[in-house]
Amino acid sequence: MAAAPKFETLLYDLTDGIATVTLNRPDRLNAFNTDMMHEMIACFDHTDGDDDVKAVIITGAGRAFCSGADLGAGGATFNYAQRGGEDHAARTIDGVHRDGGGLTTLRIFDSLKPVISACNGAAVGVGVTMQLAMDIRLASTNARYGFVFNRRGINPEAASSWFLPRLVGIQTALEWCYSGRIFPAQEALDRGLVRSMHEPDDLLPAARAIAREFIDNTAPVSCALTRQLIWRMAGASHPMEAHRADSRAIQARGAQSDAKEGVTSFLEKRPPSFPDKVSTDLPNIWSHWTPPKFS
Numbered sequence: 001m002a003a004a005p006k007f008e009t010l011l012y013d014l015t016d017g018i019a020t021v022t023l024n025r026p027d028r029l030n031a032f033n034t035d036m037m038h039e040m041i042a043c044f045d046h047t048d049g050d051d052d053v054k055a056v057i058i059t060g061a062g063r064a065f066c067s068g069a070d071l072g073a074g075g076a077t078f079n080y081a082q083r084g085g086e087d088h089a090a091r092t093i094d095g096v097h098r099d100g101g102g103l104t105t106l107r108i109f110d111s112l113k114p115v116i117s118a119c120n121g122a123a124v125g126v127g128v129t130m131q132l133a134m135d136i137r138l139a140s141t142n143a144r145y146g147f148v149f150n151r152r153g154i155n156p157e158a159a160s161s162w163f164l165p166r167l168v169g170i171q172t173a174l175e176w177c178y179s180g181r182i183f184p185a186q187e188a189l190d191r192g193l194v195r196s197m198h199e200p201d202d203l204l205p206a207a208r209a210i211a212r213e214f215i216d217n218t219a220p221v222s223c224a225l226t227r228q229l230i231w232r233m234a235g236a237s238h239p240m241e242a243h244r245a246d247s248r249a250i251q252a253r254g255a256q257s258d259a260k261e262g263v264t265s266f267l268e269k270r271p272p273s274f275p276d277k278v279s280t281d282l283p284n285i286w287s288h289w290t291p292p293k294f295s
Contacts, residue, residue: 002050009036010043011061017054017215018208019047019113026062031070032126034087037100040130041107048112051277054220055211056111058134059118059204068125068148069101078154093294101126101158108133109159109231112224112278114214118207119143120200124182129156132163135227136210139185139194140203151180166234168192219258219274221281225249232289245285252283 011022023030080097265272
């Protein structure tokens with residue numbers, strides 16, 4: 001087991017293969033800042049590298065999931081050149097400051113472990129857009145959502161213009177973003193943003209039950225490949241791209257120990273015990289696929 005990471009803006013707990021990551025700035029309604037961005041990226045680096053982590057749950061401390069960007073800098077919050085600082089310089093490429101929410105969602109996109117959102121309260125701005133890159137989204141009955149960017153005089157961020165229409169369709173995505181209104185968990189459920197809605201005390205148990213189903217019955221390496229196949233092929237131009245990736249994956253996995261164990265355990269009518277590890281046995285099926293560079 002890798003050493004548990006220490007964070008300032010997050011709480012981290014690993015129990016029975018489930019890493020629960022809690023956004024932990026409750027006095028600021030878990031508002032997203034640069035420290036949280038760096039720590040979330042580091043956290044996913046850690047969960048990817050720890051074979052004891054089989055699934056990741058993200059939730060919030062207190063009464064909010066995340067209230068969006070920390071607006072402590074007032075009117076200069078989104079004026080990066082005015083705010084300056086070492087982090088601004090490091091994140092600026094060809095004169096463009098890379099959006100912190102986008103850096104976070106891109107890291108979640110690359111996760112090798114299933115990611116479940118347990119939205120316990122208000123999720124506004126980046127508080128909701130970061131969840132779009134998570135695989136399964138559960139909502140408390142107390143949850144509220146808002147793509148409020150146009151009301152703040154900016155625009156959707158965190159690559160949400162890619163993620164959101166794929167999840168709820170262009171019409172709903174535009175309505176929510178045009179209006180910037182706050183809407184309840186029931187509407188999020190009705191329009192497909194979340195999988196299910198739960199009473200507050202039932203939210204984390206429901207998320208853990210979903211994670212357990214993955215952990216107890218499936219091969220971690222297969223989950224890692226499946227996650228990347230589904231997400232990356234969401235933007236493919238033709239099903240042939242999926243066919244190429246599927247074929248590479250099936251060929252590689254068919255020769256590994258997990259495939260033998262999966263078939264044998266089924267025939268012997270017993271629970272599987274998959275031996276392959278994400279850290280050492282994940283096939284490289286993406287030699288043909290290079291993500292675009294920032295420009």
